[in-house]
Amino acid sequence: MYNAGVLTISDKGSSGQRIDSSGDYIVKFFRELDIDVAKYEIVADEEPAIAKMLSLWADSGEVDFIVTTGGTGISPRDVTPEATKSVLDKEIPGITELMRADGYSKTPTAILSRAIAGVRGNCLIINLPGNPRAVEEYLELLMPVIPHAIETLQGRMGDHP
Numbered sequence: 001m002y003n004a005g006v007l008t009i010s011d012k013g014s015s016g017q018r019i020d021s022s023g024d025y026i027v028k029f030f031r032e033l034d035i036d037v038a039k040y041e042i043v044a045d046e047e048p049a050i051a052k053m054l055s056l057w058a059d060s061g062e063v064d065f066i067v068t069t070g071g072t073g074i075s076p077r078d079v080t081p082e083a084t085k086s087v088l089d090k091e092i093p094g095i096t097e098l099m100r101a102d103g104y105s106k107t108p109t110a111i112l113s114r115a116i117a118g119v120r121g122n123c124l125i126i127n128l129p130g131n132p133r134a135v136e137e138y139l140e141l142l143m144p145v146i147p148h149a150i151e152t153l154q155g156r157m158g159d160h161p
Contacts, residue, residue, distance in 0.1 A: 004030050004065055006066075007040075007069070009045055009069070011044045013070075020042055025132050026069060045080075047086070050080060050083035054068075066126070068125070068127045072114050072130070074112055078114070088118035099113070100115075115128065126146075
């Protein structure tokens, strides 16, 4: 089916001070859908490290899409969107517009998310927040469109009806 990469961005998680509940949830969620998690790492909130990992994974051909979790807020250490934007060929604003709109209906502070989504080569990259509940809600919201996006990127989608 598809191969995924899961990248958790967390200072405490990368140093072993916190369990990665969001990343663990994503891995479990994908495996239940028969999506192979080919890559999984935890990195600190450091823009160069995040950008390097995203670039390596996307360019490797080993993953069809990458989901990040964490670092999308407005705190001084939240740099995931900047790191992601630096490696993208194209942004897909509709994905994160939908996430924020849906999130706002449940939690008004969801609009403070700076998550972005886009494409590097033929790999889809989506930033998710670090909150496990939000991760669950957004994955369920986005799964109907992710296969279509991957197939389109990889040239496996025929003409539109």
